Amino acid sequence: MNTAMVIARNTISEALRKKILNAFLMVGVVLIALTFIFQQFAPRQELTLVKGMGLGIISLAGLFITVILCINLVPTEVERRTIYTILAKPVRRYEFLLGKFFGALGTLGINIGLMGLAFVVAVAVKQIGAENAVSPLILFKGILMIAMQMLLLAALAMFFSTFVTPLVNFFLTMVLFVIGNLSSYTLDLAKNSQVAIVKYVLLGVHYVVPNFGNFQYTNPLLQPDVVVKNETLFLTQNCAYAVAYATALMVLAILVFDRREV
Amino acid sequence: MAAAIEITNLTKQYPVPMKREFVNAVDNLTLTVGEGEIFGFLGANGAGKTTTIKILLGLIYATSGDANVLGAPAGDIAVKHKISYLPESPYFYEHMTAREIVTFYAQLFGMHREEAKKKADELVDFVGLGGKSDVNKPVSEFSKGMRQRVGIAQSLINDPTLLFYDEPTSGLDAIARRDIRDLMLELKRQGKTMFLSSHQLEDVELVCHRASIIHKGKLQVLGTMEELLGGERVEIKIENTPAELAAKLSADGAIRTGDVLTASVVRGDVSSVIDAARSGNASVVSIVPMKRRLEDIFVEIVGGRLDKVSGSLISTGDRPLVNNETSSANPYKEIAK
Numbered sequence: 001m002n003t004a005m006v007i008a009r010n011t012i013s014e015a016l017r018k019k020i021l022n023a024f025l026m027v028g029v030v031l032i033a034l035t036f037i038f039q040q041f042a043p044r045q046e047l048t049l050v051k052g053m054g055l056g057i058i059s060l061a062g063l064f065i066t067v068i069l070c071i072n073l074v075p076t077e078v079e080r081r082t083i084y085t086i087l088a089k090p091v092r093r094y095e096f097l098l099g100k101f102f103g104a105l106g107t108l109g110i111n112i113g114l115m116g117l118a119f120v121v122a123v124a125v126k127q128i129g130a131e132n133a134v135s136p137l138i139l140f141k142g143i144l145m146i147a148m149q150m151l152l153l154a155a156l157a158m159f160f161s162t163f164v165t166p167l168v169n170f171f172l173t174m175v176l177f178v179i180g181n182l183s184s185y186t187l188d189l190a191k192n193s194q195v196a197i198v199k200y201v202l203l204g205v206h207y208v209v210p211n212f213g214n215f216q217y218t219n220p221l222l223q224p225d226v227v228v229k230n231e232t233l234f235l236t237q238n239c240a241y242a243v244a245y246a247t248a249l250m251v252l253a254i255l256v257f258d259r260r261e262v
Numbered sequence: 263m264a265a266a267i268e269i270t271n272l273t274k275q276y277p278v279p280m281k282r283e284f285v286n287a288v289d290n291l292t293l294t295v296g297e298g299e300i301f302g303f304l305g306a307n308g309a310g311k312t313t314t315i316k317i318l319l320g321l322i323y324a325t326s327g328d329a330n331v332l333g334a335p336a337g338d339i340a341v342k343h344k345i346s347y348l349p350e351s352p353y354f355y356e357h358m359t360a361r362e363i364v365t366f367y368a369q370l371f372g373m374h375r376e377e378a379k380k381k382a383d384e385l386v387d388f389v390g391l392g393g394k395s396d397v398n399k400p401v402s403e404f405s406k407g408m409r410q411r412v413g414i415a416q417s418l419i420n421d422p423t424l425l426f427y428d429e430p431t432s433g434l435d436a437i438a439r440r441d442i443r444d445l446m447l448e449l450k451r452q453g454k455t456m457f458l459s460s461h462q463l464e465d466v467e468l469v470c471h472r473a474s475i476i477h478k479g480k481l482q483v484l485g486t487m488e489e490l491l492g493g494e495r496v497e498i499k500i501e502n503t504p505a506e507l508a509a510k511l512s513a514d515g516a517i518r519t520g521d522v523l524t525a526s527v528v529r530g531d532v533s534s535v536i537d538a539a540r541s542g543n544a545s546v547v548s549i550v551p552m553k554r555r556l557e558d559i560f561v562e563i564v565g566g567r568l569d570k571v572s573g574s575l576i577s578t579g580d581r582p583l584v585n586n587e588t589s590s591a592n593p594y595k596e597i598a599k
Contacts, residue, residue, distance in 0.1 A: 006369040010355065017357050080353045085416060088319045088347035088426075090339050194362040261322040 011103020302473030504542025
């Protein structure tokens, strides 16, 4: 495991130097700062807008950072042949893959963390002098859900990266992300479908494709009248779901990568 | 001598795109490399050298046959603590300095950060990159020769018993090439085992104990350097050669320069020629074994084209073997047997 951590550290240090990832990070932070230009609304509406846009921007920037980072991690190592000198050392293939994955998670953690911090600070500034100000720290719950969603997405992209090209991986991951976000609809469609085969296909899609829609936590944060019955259970369940699903995907990725020729 | 590498009937096939056919990158290869031996593994581009090395390192898997390294199946993790690999044109993380790269690789051997840093300092100095101008440069600013030095440094981290060097001097200028050749000679002196794949035939001649040539995945020749380069003919210079002997040697292509006759004779006939010269009161000026060059053997076997300036193989394309694969057509096959 120590070897995986060495590879993870190296992956983070390399990823943080990638201009495209930093560009997304900068765009995210700048957009959060730009939410201050909405001055024409009532203060409460303005705050809702800032919160909604902030979470949306973090989610969108996180999505692109995750996909662009994770679809390239393994193929780039193979293409530029750095993997040869690594796997010629006493490094097991699963250690290499886990190192890359943990490195990706570390990079995502830093990126989402920085954007989240900017977001929380923006909301805190916006709330100065406001009545019924809510602690901006509760926004971290939304940021946590985005981070968990990205963890799952990262595992999905890493899994595909062990056997498809980055371009195919990009479209595959994005399509599954969209389908996964519509998981509640696919379930409803399956329940209401009269054709058996369509029903089972939709049910299959609902249960096999990761339910990215589960991590939506924007409404409870924006609208005080939307109450989650058991918030702790909701958050814990989603975290456990993301970790369990990501673990399963990484086990599959290891099995595929173990027999892959590099 | 115990075997460091044992390859038995090794075959690696790749599917031909868009066809239901397979091509043999390595074809029924069998060879053994002893411990402490510097073994030259030669072949044209696409002959199967790198594929063989990759199988031995466990990077790819053989279609059939066996490959053992230091007594364990290829790719064994315990064995990887004792081996090292320098790929052709090694690529490293561009943003890192030489020290950072070597430190990173040292940590992959389980060394703690401080220990790894110390080892990296030693090795970077050893390969000549410890100077002030180089030490803080990222690898992206390194020349090819400097990258190769970094590659050699990372290959020495674990004080390996067995080294796999794939084209270590390829594309280097004369000075860098000599430095790396000297380093290989030093490793030879230290008793390391080396599996050296190279196009630089002069380097192989100088460094290796034994060498083999493969073509289209098949072993063509295998022997000690003496066997490969020793030659069958000897050049004899005789002064005041008796008329009868001179006539005989001239018929075989001997050349007269003044009183000296220079003849090329088969090794087995040397004694009789000397006896004939002495009995005719002639004086034998010199007897010099006519050594072949590895390049000659290579060209004869592979039928390739060599860059006369660098001595490296340009390309053989799909040119057929000059000699067919029958043993009578290829005299070097005998050595392989």
